[in-house]
Amino acid sequence: MPHPKQHPIPPATLLSSASHPAPGQLLITELTFRVPLDYAQPDGQHVTLFARRAQKYTRPLTKGDGDESDEENSKPYIVYLEGGPGFGNRAPQDHPLTRPALTRSYQVLMLDHRGTGMSTPVGAEMLAHKSTDEQVEYLKLMRQDNTVRDCEAVRKCLLEGHKGDEAKWSIFGQSYGGFVAMSYLSMHPEGLKEVYLTGGLAPVKRNADEVYTAVLPRVAKRSEEYYAKFPEDVKNVWDIANYIIEKKGGKVALPSGGVLTVARLLTIGIAFGGHGGFDGVHSTILQLKNSLDTFGFLARASLAPLESYTPFDTNIIYAILHEAIYCNGPGYASNWASQRIGEQHPSYPWLKETKLSPSDGPLYFSGENIFPFDFETYPELSELRAAAHKLAKFDQWEYLYDLEQLSRNEVPVYAASYVDDMYVDSDFARETARLVKGTKVFETNVMYHNALRAKADEVLQQLFNLRDDVMD
Structure with a gap:
């Protein structure tokens, strides 16, 4: 059976450790590690990983009293794996998982995936000295399989000398963090005690074509629901689009240096997958329309909010490797799956080189699509356009998952799955839950993909119930 390549994983080298107390009785430790860029060449180039650890902090009553650091260090780790790909972690004191996890006697580790946050972050400037082919080779090493290897290297470093279950840790994957978790279960289940997932039951049997064929109708439905809530925005969006087309030759300069096209405007529908997404998009459209009505042009203040929806310029990996995370093994190239599948969908004529008219009906928004x-409208991405096209055509990817290993999995998996998730198709999520032995699922149609942030107490309570309760 196909399976990811196995490489020896040497312990990460701890480069630095600095601790400080934070409000809320927290002790935050900032850690940096050195690991191989390519585990097939452990003596070659290295990258730095950044992590923050959160522990309970108690000030000693009197000078000379011991603190609780030894006790805290002996508590089991839970490692939070952020979504994306391409995003670093917030500080633990600002994360909804931290305090509930500490209450349950974990110590929390928030590790930035390689290439993100402060873990040797990928950017156009740091890749500028490389040829296009060298950029491609570097970026190919930024997927979930190498994140798993990084986690194992850090685990071996932090838990050196521990044996049995004490040498294992728990992981918590949100969204793409769940993709990492599925690769972890495939590649190194021996390092895991338990797995928590929120919106992260990755479609391990599916490629990008299948994913977007399933997801795009959900995205179109969300556009219809948006216009049902804000019917005035049918005209408002068209007024903004027509201004871009007729007054500015199809391009409006953005404050950060990129350009706003009609297509880029419609990508803000990515927010429809989260709680509050409709209202956020409406507020943005209202600002743009108000600027047009007041001044006859799009003022800087009205354009700035647009740039926060898809921060690709500061999160390069999200854009350049998004479809690659669905490439599980050789013989398949993503080949701009969102574009190809979208062009075939009747709701997305704006993806084709056709003239648009309000008589055609509302302009539908896209979702989590690249x-x-x-790579023409974002200034940072434009510098990596050639590498992006090569990656889209590449069809010799390594395997990310071992389906046979997942089917005989022995690590407990506790997952929150959302029926109306716009990013992770719920049918594919159920398919994965059935495949991965030992998976317990809390499924709901009253939460969206960002419920870990928007409804943290409810989600975490349900997840911990899956762990602690029994069914008789």
């Missing part, structure tokens, strides 16, 4: 035009 398109070739992103």
